[in-house]
Amino acid sequence: MQFINHGPGRTWVKTVVKLFWPLIIAGKRYSNVPLLKWLIYPFFMRPLNEVSSIPINIEVKAPDSVVLPRRVVHRLLTAVDEKFIFGECICRRNNNVDSPPQNIGCMALGSAIRRIHPSHGKMVTTAEAIRHVDRAAEAGLIANVAHVWIDPASFGTSFRKLMFICFCDDHNCLYRTYMKSRGPSLEGAYQRLPGMSVSVDKDKCKGCGECLEQCFLANISLVDKKANIGRSCAGCGRCVDRCPNKAVILAIESEEALYFDLVQWIKGVSELPIKSS
Ligand code: SF4
Ligand code: SF4
Ligand code: SF4
Secondary structure, X not given: OOOOOOOOOHHHHHHHHHHHHHHHHHHHHOOOOOOHHHHHHHHHOOOOEEEEEEOXXXXXXXXXXXXXXXXXXXXXXXXXXXXXEEOOOHHHHHOOOOOOOOOOOOEEEOHHHHHOOHHHEEEOOHHHHHHXXXXXXXXXXXXXXXXXXXXXXXXXXXXXXXXXXXXXXXXXXXXXXXXXXOOHHHOOOEOOOOOEEEEEOOOOOOOOOXXXXXXXXXXXXXXXXXXEEOOOOOOOOHXXXXXXXXXXXXXXXXXXXXXXXXXXXXXXXOOOOOOOO
């Protein structure tokens, strides 16, 4: 029988997250302060922090088809052998909220998952992983594809052979919240996949400002009473959902192109083996 030296269990990680939570929030808030910002910067930037978003709960009209970003995540899961689902969302549990459900946790991919302590969740089949993504989409969560130092540090795994797909909401996620108050040194902490673009149809925009409030990166401003998307967009799709006038357009050329971009992005940040399909 092969002996596996697992990383820390659930109780330990839970305690560490509680302790570090205020520190991470403070890091985002004070990322503007001279001197401090140089200490904080590496923890939120490449190569220790690489995050991209996939809007799994919306569909996108492409020139000759309808793109379902969720299907692209399904396809990735069929191309990766080792998958682990966490039994709970650590952020929602830490904040003690029940909606969205705590039991839609992150998913970890790659051989490094063998070291994750079984008290956190379980290894799953492709069908189970796909069902998990569908549940997350139905709960209105977005997918953050992440290669971030805090995950291997928390779970005692190797960094290069690990990717996370997190299913996050707007108010509890340690990654997403407090990004509005970030300093300029944290610009680029989120990277939009190259094949995605977000724009505003100025004729439809009524300047109501709802999308400004929605954007977790404070990346939208009003210019001449029309919404204007800035350069920091992560492509999360939240503003698309929020606009009452359907004025925000998320464009993706095709599912094939989105999948290609996603795979290239993952290969650029990690050593996750992805089978060609
Ligand atoms: S990163 Fe997202 S899915 Fe993961 S624990 Fe935090 S909110 Fe939950
Ligand atoms: S929510 Fe829509 S209508 Fe309102 S400002 Fe944003 S783009 Fe314009
Ligand atoms: S502009 Fe829209 S798609 Fe881009 S990060 Fe903000 S909410 Fe997400």
